[in-house]
Amino acid sequence: MTSRFTSWQIAWGVALSLAVVGFFLKDIAPWAFKYPRDWVFPLRFWISDFVKWLLNDFDLGLFTFKEFTRAISWLIELPYIFVRSLLSDGFREGQGSNAIQVFPRVSWIAVILFVIMIGRYARDWKLAALASGCFTYLAVFGQWDSAMVTLSSIIIAVPLGVVGGIMIGVLGYRSATFKAMIMPVLDLMQTVPVFAYLVPILILFGFGPVSAMIATVIYAMPPMVRITLLALSQVPEEIVEFGRMAGCNTRQLLWKVLIPSAKPALMIGVNQVVMLSLNMVIIASMIGAGGLGFDVLNALKRLRIGEGIEAGLAITLLAIALDRLSQGLANRPPPEHGSEVKNFAGRHPFAIAALGFMSLTWLIGLVLPAFQTYPEGLELTTGTFWGDTVRWLNINYFDQIDGFKNAVLLNFMIPTKRFLLSLPWPVVVGLVAMLGLQLGGWRLALLCGGMAFVIATLGLWPKAMITVYLCGLSVIIAAAIGIPVGIMAALNERFHRVIQVVVDTLQTLPSFVYLMPIVMLFRVGDFSAFIAVIVYAIAPAIRYTDHGIRRVPPHLIEAATQMGCSPWQILWRVRLPIAMPEIMLGINQTIMMALSMLVITALVGTRDLGQEVYIALTKADSGRGLAAGMSVAFIAIIADRLINAWSAKRKAELGLD
């Protein structure tokens, strides 16, 4: 063991000194420093041609591919229009501006009453109060109309993502080949920036909310698939045996045995789908979904910071309400045997009550319009408060802020950027491969080195290095802040509760909301992007550390206490080492989040792969976007595989498996 460790040290020493020597070869081998243009692999043009062919000429015999996708789009649109009419527009006759309303939408009071009822049913009055409080905010702060549009698309997108995810997961559970096939696809779905495939989706599924929903489903579904795979494989063998003994066939075994016993784990997947779908609200609004995302963008374009924050907060509250309600429903204890009521009203008190609320408020609404639509006169607003706060900070503290920014930029960020850009690409590819070899063997080495090499052949090397620099530094800072905060949260219950709210907010508040104030204080450039990425990506670092430390088995702590360890020693010698794999998973997620923020930070003028994807979107160049998007995915996959390999190794060393 010891001798192998030193042999690795020697190997790294040799590799790094070779890298240093490499610097002096700039004149002999200029191609290693700047990837020659002639060597660029024309993948992006091939993709563009392929997409063009797919859209225009691909014929499936009876119908074209585009007709097929348009049919899907129509199928999704039907229930969407129904839900949207119900919640937002009212039922109408005719199209476009000729439409006449035949029946109004569900009134705001009925919706809130219904939410209270679900909350009570799912858990208790406390949950009812929380959820209805969130919805009341929507009405009182004038966000109702947009929120209902957003809610309609969420109501359609979430079940699609959940059901689709479970079905793919089940197929993967049954067939190992299928599982091996979908795993890399899932990686790509989670890491290729949405902007990269937006253009083909728009063309295939048409302009409007359906395309936005499909993009949302693609983005939000992978965790559901992963969790389904995991949850099904974790169902205890005894339960499966019992099902077989009871004479279940494969289908019954799945639906009556496997899925019900995996339900608690599956609900985590549902929660993830809800959260990720709401994450997509802003991007969805860029391609015609409307709703709250549109309000956020629109307010910030006009520098109405307060309005942007109010609309952004509405998204957060909607997410919190939906999340807590779905968790409550999932954790509901099963009904006791024999207590079931037999008549229709008894079995469906909610359907009856909902209909009751709807018709009652509708009738009252005919006389008192306030019952149908929340009166405008009673709406609240924070007005110019937020804008004034930013202005006050800007006028009074700009010099200090600027000084801090310059110090970080000049001493920390710019040197890192220059260093990374000056590295010859073959050396980086070699080092990545070597790291793979050390952590996971030659297959990992081949995968990581190969992906890094492909990025170079696509001619995207400098942009990829800027990406690595920006994300790398942000992740380091996010971890340096997030891990201690997570530790504190794990050790102190009250702090834990406060931090949970903060983390939830950070994950669902659209980053665009704080991006503009950040630009006002830090100007356009890498530093603003850096801050925005840290704010967004810190959440998993906190969450996973907190969770990991809490899960340290109590008997180990007890043993350590009995051996006379001080609390400090317990933290350093027991809790942290044991929680390390989980903390590393958090870092892994932090990297993923940082990479997924790239597209947003492109909006403040970074020059990385995110900007490349964004440019491709505005030029409607699918090949260019997908090539850059794939490079982002490769960086993510390299980081993910290396960290997983390290974490697995570490777990094995600690004997945790």
Add this chain to the structure above:
Amino acid sequence: MKRNLLLSLGLAGAMALGSLALTSTSVSAGVESNDPIRLTIHDWTGQYVSTHLMGEVLKKAGYNIEYVQADYIAQFAGLETGDLHVAMEMWETTGKQAMEASLATGKTIDLGETGMDAKEDWWYPSYMKDVCPGLPDWKALNDCAELFSTAETAPMGRYLGGPVTWGGFDDERVEALGMDFEVVHAGTDAALFAELESAYQRKAPVLLWIYAPHWAVAKFDGEWVEFPEYTDECYNDPSWGMNKDMAYDCGKPFGWIKKVGWKGGEKKWPGAFKAIRKFHIENDAMSQMIVEIDLEGKDLDAVVTNWMDNNKSTWQAWIK
């Protein structure tokens, strides 16, 4: 089992009712087709106004109008397939390339100019004149370059350009005119104006790209930098102008703002497309409406209605 069936039947019934209500059309007289004409809306106020003006006028003529949100450049894919029908503002300064590529497919048509001129160039707030007295002449900028510099660009001045995708040849201009400036690109115009607002609050030096018609020109007191006047030769012929070896040694062109439409629309709604071709509005009228909406906080529909009330003869001539 039975109750599930009942429930799904009920749901299906309700859905069918909903979709039925949506597909049945009522007939209105005088127009070629009752299918909605889809006008695209983007993310800046001026474009909203022109689109809504056109839409409301067409409604008066009996056409069925639907406003659809679509990306400025990505919309061409929709215009080519007929998913979308009319885009009211395509700026020469930013959208010319995409528009020409789309027209070349033969599936979209140029519906003529809107009458507005797009102005875009380097711009500074008026208070900069006190510290950099030679302005608005561009030559004065070199003497004040240090004033505009930041830690990242020092000793060069910092010029905040528009989003990379919006073109404009600023890097070339800086080189051709030998200016001591570094171009920093803002990713979106939201970021651009956030930075202007911030600098303006502190009366701090700022030099940036601005376009008009836009509310910023009305809200912030400032001026355009005066470069050598634009000519076609300046952009095409390196020997033109003060730098004999490089093009782009001049200011930026005024640009047209055009309307573009789906080719099939011309056949489907000939009357409407004729009206769209006739649409005409001046910069001043447009700027006025933008200011009312963005700075005075008036409701967009109210502003549009107000214009319609005051300019009846103008728009009635379009749909005659």
